[in-house]
Amino acid sequence: MPSSLLLHLLFLSFLRFTSSVPPIGVTYSSVSTTTSTTVPPPPPPNKISTTISALKFTHVRLPDSDPSLIRSFAFTNTSLFLSIPNTFLPALASNRSHALRWLYRHVLPFYPRSKIALISVGNAVLDSTGEDFTPFLLPAIRNLHLALQELGINKIPISTTFSFFSTITTAFPPSSAQFQQPAGDLIIKPLLQFLQQTNSSFLINLYPYNLFRLNSEIPIGFALFQDYPFNFRDDLVTGVRYFNLFDMMADAVIAAMAVVGHENIPLIVAETGWPSGGGDAGEVEANGVYAEMYLKGLVGRLKSGVGTPLRKDGLAEVYVYELMDHDGVDKEKGRKWGILSENMTKKYNVEFSCGAKNFGLTGLLMVVVVVVGVFAASLNLGQWHLTSKVEAILGIGEVDGLDLDGEGLMGAVTSKISNAVLLICRGIIAVICTRKVSLNFRICYKNKLADRKSNLTSDI
Template sequence: MASSSSLAFALLIVLSLLHSTSSSRPLIGVTYAPPILAPTIANPHPPPPPPPDRVASIVTSLNIPAVRLPNSDPSLIRAFAYTNTTILLSIPNAFVPTLAANRTLAQRWLYRHVLPFYPRSKISLISVGNDIFDTTPDLSPFLLPAVRNVHLALHDLGIKKIPVSTTFSFFNIITTSFPPSSAQFQEPAGSLIMKPLLQFLEDTNSSFLVNVYPYNMYRLNCEIPLGFALFENYPFNFRDDLITGVRYTNLFDVMVDAVISAMAVAGHENIPVIVAETGWPSSGADASEVDATPALAEMYLKGLVAHLKSGMGSPLRREGVAEAYVYELVDIEVKGERSWGILHQNFTQKYEIEFSRACKIESV
C-alpha cells in the first residue's frame, strides 16, 4: 500500500499539472528592527536609531513595497501611514502565554499597535511569535490559542481583513530538505500543533510563514555546491528529485517545496506561503564563515530578487511564495555577530538591490 506521503504528493503533482499556466510575482520586502547599540570603550556614546519618519522615507526611496516589523514599534507603524508600503507586524514570543489566556489582553495589544493606525498604515498580517519551537519551546502549547485570540480580537474590533498567523524556522519544523517530496513536519509538533494550525490558516484565509536560509543549509551540508545556493546559472547546476522527476536549479526552491510537500502530507497544500526571513550574511560570526562576504551576499540577494520577479514560482507551485522578506534592512555590526543588512549602519547602501528600480540614498 502506498504511504500517505506518496498519495498526498501524487495529488500535489496532479494539482500542479492542472494549475493555470499563469504566474504571479510575489511581494518582496525587508525586515527592519531599530538597531540598539550598547556603549563600548571605543564608542561610549553610540548614535540613537534614526527617526521612524526617516526610516519610512528610506524604504520608500528604495521602492521597497513591504516591510516586516519584528517588534511592531507603534512609532514605526505610524511612520508608514499614507504610504504604499504594506506592513507585516509581529508579536514577540514573550506575549504568547498571556494572549492565549486572555482575549482582552489581545484586544489591548491591538488597541496600541493596530487600531490607531489602520487602515492609514497598510497592515497586511500579524504574526504571533517567531520561531517559538527553537527560542522558547515551552511556549509551544500556547501558540494556537494565542493566534486564535488575536484573530477573534480583531473581529471584536470590526477588523476582518488582517489575517493572523505565526512564523516558523525551516530547520525546526521540516524533517528533510532533499528530496523535497519526502519532507514532512517533525513530530510530535506535526500532529499536535501544525495540523490544527494549518486548519485554522485555511479556515481564515491566512498564510503559512517560514524563515528560509539557504546559507545555513549550505553550511550544514558539504554536498551542496555554492552556486546552487546562490542562484547561479551554469551547466549541471541542478539537482533532481528522483521520486517526482522534478528538477531544481537553486536551494531556495528546494526549501520552499519541502514546506509545500509537508503541508500536502498534512492535507493543506494550497495555503499561501510567505518567506518571513531570508538572506545571506556579508560577514560571519568568526573566521570560519569564509562564504559570508559582501560579494556572495550581493549574489544571493540579486539572484533571489531576480528569481522572484521572474514569476516562475517553484517547481511544485507555479505561483511560488506569496511574499518574501529580506533579512535585513540595516546592519547591526556587533562583534561576534553576522551582518545581514542591505544597508550599512549609517544607512548608506552596501549594494544595490533593485526591488522595483535602481535608486540611491544618502547617509543619515
C-alpha cells in the same frame, strides 16, 4: 462581430498566463531596546520609512511592531507585516483582554491609514532554547483573531512564523519532506486548519546559507542561484529538476503541507538573506560578494514569475532579512545581514522593485498566440471590409458566382487560413496548459499517503 470576440478571448487568455510577481519586502528590526552603550541609537522612524520607499520596497516586516514606526508608514500604501514577540504569548493565551490591549496599542490607532496586512504571533517559537512558549501559541493566535473580529477588523489575517530547520525533516528530496514530530501533529496541523478557515498564510524563515553551512555536499553555486553546468539536483519521485537551493527548500515546505492535506495554503517567506560578514572566522562564505550574488539571484528568480517547481503560482510574498546592519545586535554570531550598512549607505547594487506583472516562457508563448490570433482575425476582418465595399459598388452580394460573404473562393481561402492559424494557437495553449509536474506531484502524494496509512494499519 466574431473577429472582435476572438480578439477579446485571446486578450483574456494572455492575461490568464501572465503571472504576478510575488512582492519582495524587507525586515526592519528596531534596536532601541538594547542596553549597550556602544550601539548608536536607531534612525528616526520617518527616515526609515523614507529610505524603504526610496529602495522601492512595497512590503515591510516589523518584528518589534514599534508604534512610532507603524505611524510613519501612514498614507504610504506600504504593506506592513507586524510580529508579536514570543514573550507576549503567555499573556495573549491567558485572556482575550490582553489581545485587545495589544491591538489598542499597535493596530487601532493607525489602521487603516497604515496598511497593516498581516500579524505573526511569535517568531520561530519551536526554536526557543529557554522558556517553552509552544503551549501558548495556538490559544494566543485564536484570542488575537477573536479580538480582531470583536473590533470589527476582518481583513488582517493572523499566523505565526516557523524556522525551516526546526519544522521540516529534510530539504532533499523535497518530496520526502514532512513536519517534524511531535510539533507536526500537536501544533502545525491544527494551525494549518486554522489558516485554511481564515484565509491566512503559512510563514517560514528560509536561509539557504544555513543549510549550505550544514551540508558540505551542496555546491556554493547551487546556493547562490548560479547557472553552472550540472548545477542541479533531481527529485526522482516527482521528476522535478532543481537549479537552486531556495526553490528546493520552498518546495520541501509545500510538500510537507501536502502530506497533511493543505498544499494550497499560501506560503510566505518571512526571512531570507545572505550575510556579508560573520563573527566566526571560519565562515568565509559570509562576504559581500556572495551576499550580492544571492540577492541578485533571488530577485531575478522571483521576478521571472515562474513559481516553484511544485507550485506554479509560486510564493505569496518574500521578505529579505534585513534592512540594515546593527553593531553589537546582529542576529547570530555577529553576522551582518543588512542590505544597508550602519550609516544607511547601500551595500549592493540590487533593484528590489518588481513591477505589477511579469511573464516567463509561458507568457512569451502567449504573446505568440495573441499575435498569430490577431493575424487570423485580420484575415476575416479584411475579407469583411472588401465584401462590404464590393457590395456597395455593385449592389449585390454575389459576383459571377463568387459569394463574397464567405461561401465562394475568397471566403474559402481566408476561412481555411484563419482556421489553420487558430488550430496552431490551440496547440500552443494545450502545451502550456499541460502541467505534468503538478500531476506527478499529486499522484506521488496520493501514493505516499496510501503507503503511510497501510504502514500504520500493519503496525496496529
